[in-house]
Amino acid sequence: xxxxxxxxxxxxxxxxxxxxxxxxxxxxxxxxxxxxxxxxxxxxxxxxxxxxxxxxxxxxxxxxxxxxxxxxxxxxxxxxxxxxxxxxxxxxxxxxxxxxxxxxxxxxxxxxxxxxxxxxxxxxxxxxxxxxxxxxxxxxxxxxxxxxxxxxxxxxxxxxxxxxxxxxxxxxxxxxxxxxxxxxxxxxxxxxxxxxxxxxxxxxxxxxxxxxxxxxxxxxxxxxxxxxxxx
Numbered sequence: 001x002x003x004x005x006x007x008x009x010x011x012x013x014x015x016x017x018x019x020x021x022x023x024x025x026x027x028x029x030x031x032x033x034x035x036x037x038x039x040x041x042x043x044x045x046x047x048x049x050x051x052x053x054x055x056x057x058x059x060x061x062x063x064x065x066x067x068x069x070x071x072x073x074x075x076x077x078x079x080x081x082x083x084x085x086x087x088x089x090x091x092x093x094x095x096x097x098x099x100x101x102x103x104x105x106x107x108x109x110x111x112x113x114x115x116x117x118x119x120x121x122x123x124x125x126x127x128x129x130x131x132x133x134x135x136x137x138x139x140x141x142x143x144x145x146x147x148x149x150x151x152x153x154x155x156x157x158x159x160x161x162x163x164x165x166x167x168x169x170x171x172x173x174x175x176x177x178x179x180x181x182x183x184x185x186x187x188x189x190x191x192x193x194x195x196x197x198x199x200x201x202x203x204x205x206x207x208x209x210x211x212x213x214x215x216x217x218x219x220x221x222x223x224x225x226x227x228x229x230x231x
Contacts, residue, residue: 006033006060015048018062018208026193027063034058035123037130044151044158045219047212049192054117064208067191067198071182075202076175083168084175089146090139091176094228097128097135100147104161116161124160127151134228136173138164145169148177150190152228154219157181158190174201184227187218 004016011034021029029048033039035058043049043060052059076084083089101124105116127133132153138146146169148162157177164170178189190211191203206214 003028004030006030006039006058008032008034011036011039011042015043015046015060018047018064018212021062021064027061028059029062030060031057033060035119037123037126037132040123040127040151041132041153044153045215047190047208047215049158049160050120051115053115062208063193065205066208066211067194067203067205068211068214069178069189069191069198069201069203071178071186071189073202073204074175074178075200077200080168080171080175083172088140089169089172091172092137092139093180094128094134096137096144096147097133097149098125099144100135100137100149100163101125101161103144103147103163103165104149106163124149124151131228136177138169138173138176140166140169146173148173152186152223155185155187155221155223156190156215156218157186157188159192170197171201184224185221186223186227187221188214 007013015030018029021027035050048060048062050058051061101116101121105121124133133149133151135149136147137144145166146164148159148170150157150159162170162173191198194205
């Protein structure tokens with residue numbers, strides 16, 4: 001099956017139906033287009049996200065199955081619970097979005113490159129300025145040691161990337177996010193694809209069709225009017 005080529009000059013162009021996504025590589029759906037706010041919001045609403053290397057065109061994905069976390073199913077291990085109770089870290093929201101995404105873009109120990117290119121970086125900063133992208137920051141002695149960022153639509157949070165430079169900092173960011181999202185009436189957290197790290201926190205795989213139905217239900221429902229405003 002041929003992949004749909006998206007026109008970079010027409011961000012309103014519709015994505016192809018998800019059943020056209022490739023099985024291998026899992027979920028690859030379309031190529032090209034742009035990273036405008038309109039294009040990105042259209043993608044997330046339909047369960048699609050961009051992921052590509054700097055030497056590639058923009059690639060759009062919707063894998064099957066999909067890794068998600070239902071907020072009530074968060075698993076807090078004994079050691080993580082102990083860390084949270086000790087208040088070793090200070091947690092903030094939307095205080096240093098650009099610093100978080102820059103930290104997420106740094107190469108990991110097991111990888112030389114990064115998928116967070118300058119274009120991706122700027123696109124999500126634009127989403128943040130327009131109130132759609134948000135960050136969680138974890139601080140230790142006024143140093144940013146962990147965090148995550150993602151996109152919020154209705155009662156769904158679409159996680160994008162996380163980082164840590166100190167043990168448990170990214171887990172503290174995630175657990176703090178989930179706790180806050182529950183208070184704001186969020187029903188679903190998209191974790192995209194399976195990782196052992198997220199599975200240990202309670203994330204589970206669901207069929208893409210089920211995921212799409214959940215998006216149709218929860219993206220159209222408003223979160224708490226205080227969401228992202230009272231922190």
